[in-house]
Amino acid sequence: xxxxxxxxxxxxxxxxxxxxxxxxxxxxxxxxxxxxxxxxxxxxxxxxxxxxxxxxxxxxxxxxxxxxxxxxxxxxxxxxxxxxxxxxxxxxxxxxxxxxxxxxxxxxxxxxxxxxxxxxxxxxxxxxxxxxxxxxxxxxxxxxxxxxxxxxxxxxxxxxxxxxxxxxxxxxxxxxxxxxxxxxxxxxxxxxxxxxxxxxxxxxxxxxxxxxxxxxxxxxxxxxxxxxxxxxxxxxxxxxxxxxxxxxxxxxxxxxxxxxxxxxxxxxxxxxxxxxxxxxxxxxxxxxxxxxxxxxxxxxxxxxxxxxxxxxxxxxxxxxxxxxxxxxxxxxxxxxxxxxxxxxxxxxxxxxxxxxxxxxxxxxxxxxxxxxxxxxxxxxxxxxxxxxxxxxxxxxxxxxxxxxxxxxxxxxxxxxxxxxxxxxxxxxxxxxxx
Numbered sequence: 001x002x003x004x005x006x007x008x009x010x011x012x013x014x015x016x017x018x019x020x021x022x023x024x025x026x027x028x029x030x031x032x033x034x035x036x037x038x039x040x041x042x043x044x045x046x047x048x049x050x051x052x053x054x055x056x057x058x059x060x061x062x063x064x065x066x067x068x069x070x071x072x073x074x075x076x077x078x079x080x081x082x083x084x085x086x087x088x089x090x091x092x093x094x095x096x097x098x099x100x101x102x103x104x105x106x107x108x109x110x111x112x113x114x115x116x117x118x119x120x121x122x123x124x125x126x127x128x129x130x131x132x133x134x135x136x137x138x139x140x141x142x143x144x145x146x147x148x149x150x151x152x153x154x155x156x157x158x159x160x161x162x163x164x165x166x167x168x169x170x171x172x173x174x175x176x177x178x179x180x181x182x183x184x185x186x187x188x189x190x191x192x193x194x195x196x197x198x199x200x201x202x203x204x205x206x207x208x209x210x211x212x213x214x215x216x217x218x219x220x221x222x223x224x225x226x227x228x229x230x231x232x233x234x235x236x237x238x239x240x241x242x243x244x245x246x247x248x249x250x251x252x253x254x255x256x257x258x259x260x261x262x263x264x265x266x267x268x269x270x271x272x273x274x275x276x277x278x279x280x281x282x283x284x285x286x287x288x289x290x291x292x293x294x295x296x297x298x299x300x301x302x303x304x305x306x307x308x309x310x311x312x313x314x315x316x317x318x319x320x321x322x323x324x325x326x327x328x329x330x331x332x333x334x335x336x337x338x339x340x341x342x343x344x345x346x347x348x349x350x351x352x353x354x355x356x357x358x359x360x361x362x363x364x365x366x367x368x369x370x371x372x373x374x375x376x377x378x379x380x381x382x383x384x385x386x387x388x389x390x391x392x393x394x395x396x397x398x399x400x401x402x403x404x405x406x407x408x409x410x411x412x413x414x415x416x417x418x419x420x421x422x423x424x425x426x427x428x429x430x431x432x433x434x
Contacts, residue, residue: 003322004162005181007153011166011173018173020135020148024068025114025168028076031064032115033108035080040105043084050084068117069136075118080106114168126158133164150175170253171246185324188280191398195283195387196270197332197379198309202366204266205379205411207387210277211402213380213411216266218307220417221259225306228255259308265416267315269423274325282325284313285332285386287349328390335385336362336378341370341405346389376408384408 013021035055042048055077059065065073083106090103109115125132130149140146152158156179163178196206203218231251236243274282313329320327333349339360347353359371368378384403391398415421 003181003183005179007156007177007179008167008174009151009153009177011150011175013173017148020145021166021168021173022114024117024135024139025166025173026112027064027067028072028117029109029113029115031059031062031068031073031076032080033111034059034062034064035077036106036108039080039084043105049088050081052078052081055081067136067138069119069123069134071120071123072117072136075120076115079118116168117166119164119166121162121164124158124161124164126152131158131164153177170249170256172249172253183322186275186278188275188278188325190280190326191396192277192279193281193283193387193390193398194270194274194279195285195383195390197285197335197382197386198312199379200307202377202379203262203307203309204270204312205377205383206270206273207380207383207403207407207411208277208279209387209391209398209400209403210279211404211407212277213383213407214273215377215380215411215413216269217413217415217417220415221262221307224255224258228252229306259311262416263308263311263315265421265423266312267319269414269416270316271319271323271325272423275323280324280326281328281390282316282320283328283330283386283390284316285335285382286313286329287331287333330386330389332382332386334358335389336368336382338385339368339370340381340384340388340403340408341372341374341376346385374405374409376405377411380408380411 011017011021038055038058039050042050042054056074059073059077065077068076087103087105090099093099094102119133123134127149129152131152132147132149134147135145150164156177160179160181161177162180165176165178167174167176192208192210194206194208196204198204199218200222201217201219202215203221204216205213206215207213228251232248235245235248235251270282273279317327319325331349334346334352337358338344338346339358342359344358344360345353345356347356360369362368362378366378368376368381370376384407387403388400391400416423
């Protein structure tokens, strides 16, 4: 199985290159909206499905299509077609009542905005230590420019690059190098399991059945989001609806980079922890649609919704696929109320027996008292209940003997935002990984 990575670098263009990027991304935005318009009209008026190359055939004489390099325009319209295909499939599932939320057709992008560019490997050429990107015949005829160059990363080989993307975001431009990477698979024990519960202050609370527990600290991420909200509110004070500025773009970009760093380092640390201890299964407690229906107060709602737990989950899942770990999602209903030490029932959502009382009680945030009066970390105990829930549905007997009161009381706390933190340096891997 081939695995692909994506490296993103900031582009620092000179005025001439900046003008080229802005012009191309604006034309890409207009072509995208043309494709969406045709797709919507075909669906609304005739219930006709878009086929793979329909938009390319219909728009090949469009001015915005002809301005872009042909392969870039084709890639853009293929992505629009894929969006409509997803919409068609969701429509079928909605009518079969397998999903509850009615899907909406792809929307238009903001008028006057920028849309990304995608260059396949076939269009790229290496010139010295720079990658040549063609501009097409129309741009050459209009402006006398046939190409522009981007630096080749020193840590990548040109032969492994499969695609190059130019991504406009918050008034900046980034280049993404999609490359093929080799992964050395490692033998892990599927009966060694790590279960995790996600939250706010304790972003990820993890328990294993080998007698270890860890917590990824989320207080700094919460603090950064609070700072961002205050800053944005101050910058928008007294301004009209839809106001945007360079300060807002810069502040948003800083916050997004911080959250991206938090997501990647957290996921990498968890997966490296499992590889180091030969843990073969990761169980993530997750309720579908939980952020859409959350109601835990205005301040808590803001913190809970803005911390990107869905991205952390998806990133962990991706890394598990790359390294041969098994990833499982389980609903986390009642896991924070049931007492692991007293072996309480863990019902599914809406299936709690009438009048049933749990043995223990959460006496304050992060602290749980069992029936016998033992105090344990509430979030770690919730992770232990997710682990117990997973074990109960397995055909093989997975031991929980090492999940003791000490494991639930004294987890190791990991602060991702410590200066110099490196999720790799904490683990030693045998070489080669077998």
